[in-house]
Amino acid sequence: MPVIFMILCFILILIVVIFISKWKINIQIVYRPSYLMLTIQVNWLFIRMVNKSIRLDHMQEDGQKDTFHTFFSQLQELYKMLPRINALVTTALQHIVIRNWKWYTEGGIGDAALTGMTAGGVWGIKGVITSWIMRKSKEDCRPDLQVKPLFQQSHFEMFFSCMVSTRITQAIHTVVQLLRILGSEKRKEKECK
Template sequence: MIWIIISLFIIICIVLILSRVYIVVSLEYLEDKQILHAYIKLYGIRIFKRRIDLSELDTSNSWKDTFKDKNFKESLEYIYHAVQNFFEMVNDVVMATRIFLNRLSVHNIEWYTDFGTGEASGTGIAAGGIWTVKGFMIGLLDNLSQIKCTPDLQVTPYFQGKFIYSKFDCMVSIRIGQAIHALIKVIRKSSFRKKEALI
């Protein structure tokens, strides 16, 4: 009996490790509101769902509170350490992003942008700039991951109005085993970098 339970447990673990999870992200940007929707599906079952209103994340007073009780020298030291920590965090984020993107399969990309600057000439120039940014981002994603779809990109300029609306939808997948391996790799590299910094 015990061997049957162990065998079933091993089979379930193998199936889960080889299983592919699908992650769907939708970001909607308006001038006064930015909404992020994200959910994760496993075998067609939604196991995670989250809606975040990014416009409600107010950090405008955090810096004022930080420097309120500090003199000039303490403030400079704090800024120095904050900048140092920021660049270390950026390096870790870039490293983790590269490791995970190499294992991702991209199944859907839709990126629509409607906008107007209020001036015809400015709108035309901005449209070209937006196309350049979108092309660069998709090219970068194509180099770092496996795009298995044709990205649907649209830029619609409005020459009579002044507004911006953008919607980005993306669906990616990764095998659970690959995700675990990537996470272990990120932790190892991050720990090794911290040890080097201490030395």
């Protein structure tokens, strides 16, 4: 009987530790022409639970090279989706602590004057996106943003890395809230039809 009691106590303590300890998630995105790599690592205590790298090779369909210009067009598409994803992102970020934030970009359009103006625009956009995310989450770091203009080249590369931490109970609560939001959006879409 005491052995069973000890085993049950151990299991209970393990469950409590799992639910109250922090989980750290590292996300890294590397983008180069015809190359996209996403790496996700999940650590609990000092144990790496997930270490997954996904490489997505892609080519521009129209043969166009990746430049700051294509980056801006992709950001415009993201901006159009912003009202729909605002509630989702706000819900997802409210229980997350950002421990590390690095976002490096380099590129050019081929014309030095246009590249300089575009680099300034990229700085502004990255600053707005970063401050918006930091405001919605619990910030515990100083963001590292860099833009390197390539004045005589038509090229684009990006490196993004962040580390966040959360408790599993908060993650479960966030997932439930996200499912509620998605369910209510689907009901609204059906009512509109």
